Amino acid sequence: MGEVLGVGVTHYPPFSGTDADMAGLLRRTMADPGIPAEVKDPANWTDNARREWGDDGGATGAAEHREALIKGFEQVRAAIDDFNPDAVLIWGDDQYENFHEDLIPPYAVLAYPDLELRPWAQAGYSADMQGKPNVWDEPYNTTFRVRGRPDIARHLASGLLERGVDVAYAYKQAHHPGLPHAFLNAVLYLDYHRTGFDYPVIPFPINCYGRRVVSYRGFMSEIEDRRELDPPSPSPARLMQVGAEVARLCAESPWRIALLASSSWSHAFLCDRTWRMWPDTPADARLYEALVKGDLDVWRATTLADVEAAGQHELLNWFPLVAAMEALGRPAPQWSAFVKTEVFNSNKVFAVYR
Numbered sequence: 001m002g003e004v005l006g007v008g009v010t011h012y013p014p015f016s017g018t019d020a021d022m023a024g025l026l027r028r029t030m031a032d033p034g035i036p037a038e039v040k041d042p043a044n045w046t047d048n049a050r051r052e053w054g055d056d057g058g059a060t061g062a063a064e065h066r067e068a069l070i071k072g073f074e075q076v077r078a079a080i081d082d083f084n085p086d087a088v089l090i091w092g093d094d095q096y097e098n099f100h101e102d103l104i105p106p107y108a109v110l111a112y113p114d115l116e117l118r119p120w121a122q123a124g125y126s127a128d129m130q131g132k133p134n135v136w137d138e139p140y141n142t143t144f145r146v147r148g149r150p151d152i153a154r155h156l157a158s159g160l161l162e163r164g165v166d167v168a169y170a171y172k173q174a175h176h177p178g179l180p181h182a183f184l185n186a187v188l189y190l191d192y193h194r195t196g197f198d199y200p201v202i203p204f205p206i207n208c209y210g211r212r213v214v215s216y217r218g219f220m221s222e223i224e225d226r227r228e229l230d231p232p233s234p235s236p237a238r239l240m241q242v243g244a245e246v247a248r249l250c251a252e253s254p255w256r257i258a259l260l261a262s263s264s265w266s267h268a269f270l271c272d273r274t275w276r277m278w279p280d281t282p283a284d285a286r287l288y289e290a291l292v293k294g295d296l297d298v299w300r301a302t303t304l305a306d307v308e309a310a311g312q313h314e315l316l317n318w319f320p321l322v323a324a325m326e327a328l329g330r331p332a333p334q335w336s337a338f339v340k341t342e343v344f345n346s347n348k349v350f351a352v353y354r
Helices: 024-030 047-053 059-083 150-162 181-190 236-252 281-293 296-300 304-309 313-317 319-327
Strands: 003-009 087-093 108-110 115-117 144-146 168-170 201-206 256-262 335-339 348-353
Touching: 003 059, 003 181, 003 236, 003 319, 047 059, 059 181, 059 256, 059 335, 059 348, 087 181, 087 236, 087 313, 108 150, 144 181, 150 168, 150 201, 150 236, 181 201, 181 256, 236 256, 236 296, 236 319, 256 319, 281 296, 281 335, 281 348, 296 319, 304 313, 313 319
Parallel strands: 003 256, 087 201, 087 256, 108 168
Antiparallel strands: 003 348, 108 201, 115 144, 335 348
């Protein structure tokens, strides 16, 4: 019988950059002419937002935010090292990176071989790191090897199809020469101290951006920019079903597999009810409290409309994780952390289900 570890992290792209650039998404939002001037005036912000923003456009606040994120990644990395998995399956979003107009699957298993990746040369549009310095001061052509386990990926895809989950699969990249940033950033950040990350990775992309994945290319836009929308994402309920089946397949397999959810929670640039300035912290806190308590009825009652209204599109990556852990009798994590912010686009959550 197999063994399963559950973990959750963020893949927040500005964490790759310097502290001076970390509030760049908010600065870009503040240039939106459709947002009222009084909303963009720091004098009208909360005390916490003004503190994070400071008098240097968030650079000082970024150092504090980075420290909290480093601690979260250290906790999760320690749990992965203790578990020593045969593979790490990552649920992450594809923001018009590997999948384009020719095919947008609701979710897929990527049975890739070992890959030689250049994160700074291959940064996709949505990663927002083109031409910017990275926090490690790594050269443009820095190469990382990310190992694959196509045999395990094929086993999971086969098992899901046999159990009525109509999952897509692929053996090679479509439009992205490397890995979309939801997957690559998770690896880079779990190796923040650059000691190496040799665990094989199985990407499991989810179409989190749904109605905005092609029309807005899975990224930010001005608030008055209205376009014809795409079909929706898979529902949270369906993704919970998928996660539960993945967990059962892993538990019945001969392997040790870590299941990892890769995303921040509500994104300011997706949340109209906060004028796209701030994440929807009340919506995030509600789900986080339920996660800590193992009260997954709250998660099951959350609709796709709820997710989209809160700018929680990427939180769809966490729905299969929480259901997977519940299916294995572990509805609540042994450790978790909620990193709250207003200035740095999104609240971040870390979790470990041992």
